[in-house]
Amino acid sequence: MQGEQLYRQKMLRLDADEGVRKTTDLSKNFRKISPYVAGEQPKFADQIKLNTNENPYPPSDKVTEFLENFNRDELKLYPDTNGGELTQAIADYYGVDASRVFVGVGSDDVLAMCFMAFFNSGREVLFPDITYSFYPVWANLFNVKYRTPALDENFKIVKEDYFCENGGIVFPNPNAPTGVEMPLADVEEIVSRNSGSVVIVDEAYVDFGAHSALELTNKYKNLVVVQTFSKSRSLAGLRVGFAVADNALIKQLRAVKDSYNSYTINRITAGAGAAAVKDDEYFKSTVERIVKTRENAKNTLWELGFTFPDSKSNFIFASHKSVSAKEIFEALREKHIFVRYFNLPRIDNYLRITVGTDREMKILFDFLAEYLKDKA
Numbered sequence: 001m002q003g004e005q006l007y008r009q010k011m012l013r014l015d016a017d018e019g020v021r022k023t024t025d026l027s028k029n030f031r032k033i034s035p036y037v038a039g040e041q042p043k044f045a046d047q048i049k050l051n052t053n054e055n056p057y058p059p060s061d062k063v064t065e066f067l068e069n070f071n072r073d074e075l076k077l078y079p080d081t082n083g084g085e086l087t088q089a090i091a092d093y094y095g096v097d098a099s100r101v102f103v104g105v106g107s108d109d110v111l112a113m114c115f116m117a118f119f120n121s122g123r124e125v126l127f128p129d130i131t132y133s134f135y136p137v138w139a140n141l142f143n144v145k146y147r148t149p150a151l152d153e154n155f156k157i158v159k160e161d162y163f164c165e166n167g168g169i170v171f172p173n174p175n176a177p178t179g180v181e182m183p184l185a186d187v188e189e190i191v192s193r194n195s196g197s198v199v200i201v202d203e204a205y206v207d208f209g210a211h212s213a214l215e216l217t218n219k220y221k222n223l224v225v226v227q228t229f230s231k232s233r234s235l236a237g238l239r240v241g242f243a244v245a246d247n248a249l250i251k252q253l254r255a256v257k258d259s260y261n262s263y264t265i266n267r268i269t270a271g272a273g274a275a276a277v278k279d280d281e282y283f284k285s286t287v288e289r290i291v292k293t294r295e296n297a298k299n300t301l302w303e304l305g306f307t308f309p310d311s312k313s314n315f316i317f318a319s320h321k322s323v324s325a326k327e328i329f330e331a332l333r334e335k336h337i338f339v340r341y342f343n344l345p346r347i348d349n350y351l352r353i354t355v356g357t358d359r360e361m362k363i364l365f366d367f368l369a370e371y372l373k374d375k376a
């Protein structure tokens with residue numbers, strides 16, 4: 001009798017302990033996620049920062065002008081829910097109706113909205129095995145099944161891999177982190193053969209000499225072209241990205257955004273972004289400078305013993321013939337020269353080097369010449 005009582009008391013105590021554990025362990029309520037890891041933002045006075053594909057030149061003077069004349073009273077009022085003057089400026093620049101433009105907080109926001117809006121068939125979404133590493137993160141976050149067809153040995157997307165049943169397609173053009181451009185005819189073939197699913201072309205780097213699929217949005221109802229102000233327009237810190245597509249797709253994107261957060265574009269962003277788009281001359285001159293520096297960098301890298309796929313972006317994805325990428329990455333880091341290294345299958349012997357100013361590239365190359373001399 002006594003034994004049974006003791007046993008019951010013990011069980012009650014265990015239940016109580018369990019109750020305490022249950023209420024304090026909050027992590028069981030948490031979602032299991034593995035986030036995207038952005039490149040580091042070091043802050044050394046002497047650093048050469050070539051690791052996150054930012055533009056080395058400042059934004060347009062028109063942006064400064066806007067910011068200096070901005071009336072703070074405007075901040076009392078909510079902004080336009082669809083980006084207002086920024087959406088209109090983008091529409092005017094690309095010659096499309098504003099109803100065919102969706103703006104977001106950087107193209108990451110636009111792409112995330114696209115995943116939510118368009119990848120709901122239950123079928124597998126397709127993107128390359130080597131590509132922007134945010135795609136699998138969004139797919140997991142939004143419970144989207146996906147498959148990753150392999151790039152060929154020259155880091156080219158094999159278009160035929162996308163001629164099959166799927167729940168949507170997304171790829172950057174030029175691809176990241178390789179910098180390789182897919183010819184526009186191949187992009188079009190992927191779009192035209194997939195009229196039953198949405199194809200997203202992420203053109204984060206297209207302004208640096210590649211061919212945009214934007215015009216094709218007039219012809220295909222299943223194509224979304226996404227671009228950003230972060231690279232070619234020197235505004236990574238402002239956070240502006242946009243999509244151009246058929247009205248029906250833009251309407252759907254806006255509906256998804258308005259089901260989550262209506263006011264994504266604040267008044268300062270809308271005005272400063274619009275000012276940047278309107279300064280086409282400055283935009284073209286900066287892009288031209290970067291392309292020139294990139295082409296020179298290709299020659300120098302080649303002389304230093306690097307190989308790389310031909311880049312149409314503002315970075316070069318390079319591998320050295322005798323010294324490992326990790327070793328070079330660490331040696332550069334010690335000198336406060338930051339490039340990007342991905343410890344991932346197939347690309348763990350490559351460095352992604354952002355094209356900086358001519359001065360920055362010279363410092364990088366001078367160091368590499370010295371460093372590699374002793375290794376060869």
Ligand SMILES: *Cc1c(COP(=O)(O)O)cnc(C)c1O
Nearest residue numbers: 106107108132172176204228230
């Ligand atoms: C940089 C980048 C983006 C996102 O940039 P935002 O700053 O969010 O506009 C999207 N896709 C690719 C491939 C990128 O490299």
